[in-house]
Amino acid sequence: MTTVPVGRSVAVKVPATTANLGPGFDTLGLALSLYDELVFTTRAQPGATIEVHGVGAGEVPTDSSSLVIRAAAHTFAHYGVEMPGLDVVAHNGIPHGRGLGSSGAAIVAGIMAAKGLLEGIVEIDAEGLLARATELEGHPDNVAPALFGGLTIAWMTPEGPRHKKLIVHRGVSPFVAVPRESVMSTALARSLQPESVPHEDAIFNVSRSALLIAALIQSPELLLAATEDKLHQSYRASAMPETDALIQVLRAHGLAAVVSGAGPSILVLGSDPAQRLVAADLIEKSSTTAWDCLLLAVDFKGATVVPHSTEAVA
Incomplete structure (x- = not known):
C-alpha cells in the first residue's frame, strides 16, 4: 500500500462560517475572517497526538478520536492510502457550539490536511473535498464556505453535493x-x-x-x-x-x-x-x-x- 513519507508537514487554515443567513436554511453559507490554524506532521509511530491552543484547549480530544483526525482518516481511507501517524499543533480561534461552523471547520481541517499530505500521491479536486466533508457533516451548507470561501449556495444531487461560490458586495x-x-x-x-x-x-x-x-x-x-x-x-x-x-x-x-x-x-x-x-x-x-x-x-x-x-x- 502507498504510504506518506515520515516528516512530511503541512499547514492548514480554515475560516469560521455562518449558515442559513436567515431564510437560506441548509442552503446558504458565508465564510468569515476568524480561523483555526493547524500544522500536521507525519511520524513513524501510529495514531495521533494533538496539541491544542486557544479555543477548546483542555476540553477537546487530543488523540485519534478528535474530529480533525477522524476527518483525515476518512479521507485517507476513501482514497486507499494508509493513514500515517500524525503530530498536530492546533491554534483554534473559532468558538465551539456557538453557530460559527466549528465542527465543519474541524472536518475541513482534517480533509485539507489529507489533501496536502497526499500531494503527489493522490490528487483531490474540489468536488472530492466537498463530497468527503459532506459525508461527515451530513449537509454542505457550512463545509462549502469553509472549503471555498465567500458566499456559497450548496445543494444535493443524486451524484453528491454541489456548490456555487459568489463574491459578496464590498459594502457588506x-x-x-x-x-x-x-x-x-x-x-x-x-x-x-x-x-x-x-x-x-x-x-x-x-x-x-x-x-x-x-x-x-x-x-x-x-x-x-x-x-x-x-x-x-x-x-x-x-x-x-x-x-x-x-x-x-x-x-x-x-x-x-x-x-x-x-x-x-x-x-x-x-x-x-x-x-x-x-x-x-x-x-x-x-x-x-x-x-x-x-x-x-x-x-x-x-x-x-x-x-x-x-x-x-x-
Whole structure:
C-alpha cells in the first residue's frame, strides 16, 4: 500500500462560517475572517497526538478520536492510502457550539490536511473535498464556505453535493455577537423544527432567499427585508430566548440580524461598516449577559493548505 513519507508537514487554515443567513436554511453559507490554524506532521509511530491552543484547549480530544483526525482518516481511507501517524499543533480561534461552523471547520481541517499530505500521491479536486466533508457533516451548507470561501449556495444531487461560490458586495460588513456562556447543539436546534411548514411560509422563504442573493452580491440596502425568515428561527427561539430578544431589538433598529447557524450567536449583515458599531452598542445596552462582539470581514479564500517547514521559526 502507498504510504506518506515520515516528516512530511503541512499547514492548514480554515475560516469560521455562518449558515442559513436567515431564510437560506441548509442552503446558504458565508465564510468569515476568524480561523483555526493547524500544522500536521507525519511520524513513524501510529495514531495521533494533538496539541491544542486557544479555543477548546483542555476540553477537546487530543488523540485519534478528535474530529480533525477522524476527518483525515476518512479521507485517507476513501482514497486507499494508509493513514500515517500524525503530530498536530492546533491554534483554534473559532468558538465551539456557538453557530460559527466549528465542527465543519474541524472536518475541513482534517480533509485539507489529507489533501496536502497526499500531494503527489493522490490528487483531490474540489468536488472530492466537498463530497468527503459532506459525508461527515451530513449537509454542505457550512463545509462549502469553509472549503471555498465567500458566499456559497450548496445543494444535493443524486451524484453528491454541489456548490456555487459568489463574491459578496464590498459594502457588506459582517458583525457577530457570541454569547460567552450559552452554547447550542445543532441536533437540539433541528429537533425543535416541525416536519412540515405552511405553504405560505415556504413561499415567503423562497422569495426572501432569492432576494438575499441579490442583496449580498449587488444591493446591500435590501438586506433587512432579505433576511426575514419563517422556516426555522421562530421555532428555535424558545431554546435561546436572549438571542431571539436581541435579534428583535436589532431588527427594530433597521439592522439585518439573524441567528448564526444553529445559534446562539447573532449575525448582523451590515450594509456599511458603521452599522456594526451600532449593533455592538445596542447589544451592550440591551443584553443581560456577556457577549463578545466581533467585527469581521468576509473570507474570500476559504481553506488553504501549504507545505510547512519543521525548521520554521515558532
